[in-house]
Amino acid sequence: MMDVAARAELSPSTVSLYFRKPDAVSPSASRSIAQAIEALSYVPNLMAGGLAAASSRAVSIIVPSVRNAFFAETVATMQAELGKERLQVMLGHTEYSEREEENLVRMALSWAPAAVVLTGLSHTNATRKLLRDSNVPVVEIWELGSEPIDMAVGFHHEQVGQAAANHLIQRGRKRLVFLGARMQEDRRAAFRAEGFLETARNAGGIVADVIQHPAPSNAAVGAMLLAETVRKFPDVDGIACSNDHIALGVIFECQRLGITIPQRLSVVGFGDLSFSAACNPALTTIRPPGDLIGTEAARLIIENTSGGSVNKQHVIDTRFTLLQRQSS
C-alpha cells in the first residue's frame, strides 16, 4: 500500500480510504491511485486490514453438511450475495454434532469474522456463550421456534408437518404415516413429524403413525420404509416423507409392489428437489425457500456490517409452499 501511495504521490492513508470509502477520495486522487494499483498489480492484504480493524471481511457459515441439497442451496446463494460485498465465506460442517459445531465456532472466532451463520436453534451452552461474548453478529438459519442468539431466518418445521397432514386429510385420506430418516440427529425432521402427528390426531377419524430409520435420507431408505409401512399398516392411504429423497424411494417401491399413486396411496414430500417435478407420478411436495433464506441472511449480515444497525429486524419467517402435483 505504501508503494501504491508513493507511485500515486499520496499518503498511505488516502489509499486506505480509497479502498474503504471510495466516495471520500477526490476524483483526481482516485484516478492516480487506480493507475498505481494497476501498474503494480497490487493486491490488498486483508489480514493486515482485519488485524488493524479488529474485524475481518470473512463470514463463517456452519451447516450440518453441504452434501445436503438444502444447505448447499443456501450456502451457494449466500456466497454469491456476500461476494458482491467482497465478503469471504468460510465454511464448516458439523455433521449434525453440536460438539463439532462448538469447535467450528471456536475456530471461526479466531478469524474475527464479520458474522457467524449457524444452522438451527439448538447449540451447546458453550457455543452460545462464545458467540455472545464475542459480540459478532449471529444469524441462525433454517429453523424458527425458540429464541435466537441474535438474528434468525427460516420457517417453522411443525407448520410443514401440519400442512402435509392437512393436505392429505383434504384429499380424503384417513390412515396416515409419516416416514422419517435420521430423526435423532435431524431435529427439524423431527419437528415436521411432530406437527404432522399432532394435526392428524386432532382431526376427527384419522389414524396416524411415524415410521423411521436411523440412516441418512436416501431413496433406498425410502423404499425400505414404504415396504415396512405396508407390512405394518396395510390400510395406509396417505404418506408424508421427511424429504423428497425418501419420497422418491416410496415411488419406486410402490411401482415394484404394484401400489398405485395417487389412487391407492397419496404421497407428499418435502424439499422440491431437482427431480421431484419429473417423477412418475410427479411428486406433491413442500418447497422450503433455501435460496430466500440465503439472500435474507446475507442481507442481514450486510446491513449489520456496513455501519447502520438501524432498528435491525431479528427474526424473518420465510414460510414455505405446498406444490400439489400428481402424487396426491
Next chain:
Amino acid sequence: MMDVAARAELSPSTVSLYFRKPDAVSPSASRSIAQAIEALSYVPNLMAGGLAAASSRAVSIIVPSVRNAFFAETVATMQAELGKERLQVMLGHTEYSEREEENLVRMALSWAPAAVVLTGLSHTNATRKLLRDSNVPVVEIWELGSEPIDMAVGFHHEQVGQAAANHLIQRGRKRLVFLGARMQEDRRAAFRAEGFLETARNAGGIVADVIQHPAPSNAAVGAMLLAETVRKFPDVDGIACSNDHIALGVIFECQRLGITIPQRLSVVGFGDLSFSAACNPALTTIRPPGDLIGTEAARLIIENTSGGSVNKQHVIDTRFTLLQRQSS
C-alpha cells in the same frame, strides 16, 4: 497472548512456540501455558498470526457450485480433512464462469491462503499468472488431461465416456446416444461425450450420436432428452447420460412411454447419486470418487503446508468405477 504469557510467567514467544511447535516447549512450561489459556479462555488471533507469518491457515476452494452434488461431496470431505489440521476452508462459486473464477482467485489471494483449490484445468491466463506469481500451492481437482498449474487430483473424463460406450457395446447395443446437459459450460461433460462418441465410432457396426440441452442437468431435462431421442432415433437401444439426474429423467420418461429398460433400451449414468441404486430399475452408473478426490487433495495441501515439500507428487489419477445394475 501477552496475558497468557504473563499468567504462565513466561515470555510471549514461548507461548507462540507452544502453539506452533508444541514439542519444542518443556512439559512444565506447556502445563502452565495450557492452564493460562484455559483460565483466560484465550482464543488466538489468526489474522495477527497470518500477518506476521505472511501466510494464513486458510485454504480457498473454488468450485462451479456446491449445489452440484459432486463438488459438495469433495468440499465436505476436504473441510473435514483440513479441519483436523486447523485449516479453514474458504469457499467460492464460479457458476461455470472463468471470469468469475478469476475474481474469486484475486479475492482469495488477499488472504495469503495456505493453498488454493480450483476445479478443472481450464482457467483464464490472468488466473494462471496470478497463481504462479503468488507462489501459493495450487491443486486442481476433478479433471485430468492437460498440464496442471501445480498439482492435480482427478480422473480423465474421456475415459468415462469410453467406459460407458464399451459397456453398452458389450451388452450387444448397436444404436447409441449420449444425452448431455449444459455441455457448453461443463467441459467435463463434453469430454465424457467425446470419449463416448470416439469409442463407439471406432467399434465396428455401431452408430452413435449426442443429443444435448443447454439447461443445467435435472430429471426434467433428462425426460425431454429421452423423448427427443426416441423421436429422432426410434431404433436407439443404448443410452449414456452425462449424469444420473439425466438418467433418472430417462427412466421416468421410459416408464411413461412404455419403453422397457433394459430389454429395449440400456441406460448408463454417471455419478452414482444417492438415488441411483434405488431406482426402478436400479441404474447402472459410473461412480466418480468425489470423496477420494477430497482426501487426496487435502493430503497434498497438508504435506505442502507442514514444511517438507518432499518430492511432491504432482498428479493423482483417482480413476472411477462402473457399477453394473439392472438398467443395462
Next chain:
DNA sequence: GTGAAAGCGCTAACAC
C-alpha cells in the same frame, strides 16, 4: 528451552 526486539501491512483517530 526460553527471551528480546523488530517488524508483518494495514486502519483509525485526529489534526490540518
Next chain:
DNA sequence: GTGTTAGCGCTTTCAC
C-alpha cells in the same frame, strides 16, 4: 480531502 501517528496481536530471527 489528505497526512501524521500509533498501534492491531502475533511470528521470527538471533542471542543466551
